[in-house]
Amino acid sequence: MKKRLTTLTVAAVVGGALSLSACSSDQNDSTATESATSTTPMTGMDHQGHDAGHMDHPADGGPAPEGIIEAADPTYPVGTDVVLTADHMAGMDGATATIAGAFDTYTYSVSYTPTDGGAPVVDHKWVVQEELADAGDRRLEDGTTVTLTADHMPGMDGAEATIDSSTDETVYMVDYEADGRTMTNHKWVTESEIRPAE
Template structure:
């Protein structure tokens, strides 16, 4: 009789142990799932010092845009025509910042013809920029090297677009992969068909 009670107590204890382990495993699975959801919600925003390509790095201390129309990770269609094969291309937003973008005209430091209506440089890329948005006609020195002859040139503000500004990875319509393209503004983008599905 004592052996039966001992066995029942042992069996009951063993069942409790298994139940506890099952709950723990289930809880761990739930925790992993929740962490995965948080990671998805917090899409990998690239810090300013990580955004570097052939057009240079992003100015430090830019404020990350929190309520952008196209958050990081959004697949977008591009309507801008800043370079060959850009218009109609599709890509993905890799960073979004709150700042003002400017359309400028300038004469390259390397000589040659004046560059008219270049889109875009941002507020932080203009030495002495203040009072965003700055008025058309104001002249400042460019502190960005998007293209040869730009850095150090004197720019004339043509127009302003009060943020946010986007950094986008995309493939041109001619098949060229472009990483960390700076800058695009909201009016130059739309959510791609893939994003809305």
């Protein structure tokens, strides 16, 4: 059973309060490696490296990385409407989304310090094998130090990271709307973070 972040509320500093929310959910995933429960540092950003207002996260995630393999028979094919159960960003959990891509690869949660001087990010979900420099084809172990080539967030590309956990579930890019903002090709959501639309 893979453990995720536990919900924290961090209260306040001079003249106001800052609230950071992280998810708490246990997930059955026989293919995922065990991950230690971790807490999010006080970074001023929302869960898993995404800021509460999405100001640092691009609205268009861009194309899938080179070399990634499209899933031959995904549970949710491209164009399928689904409901997200992940809460990587504010407004994501429960949002209706459309599958923009489905891929077979290894997917990792990572902790890293941004190259732009930002505060450390803990348990960022997700990056895929093809977004790690010189990662090869084999699944990397928890604790492995890697260099990120993903640019989901400022300061991510080129950052040294540590793998917290991994899975070989089908991983998806999704289009969805949350908090009045349209996100296209959002990377990444694993199959266990999706349910069929009603």
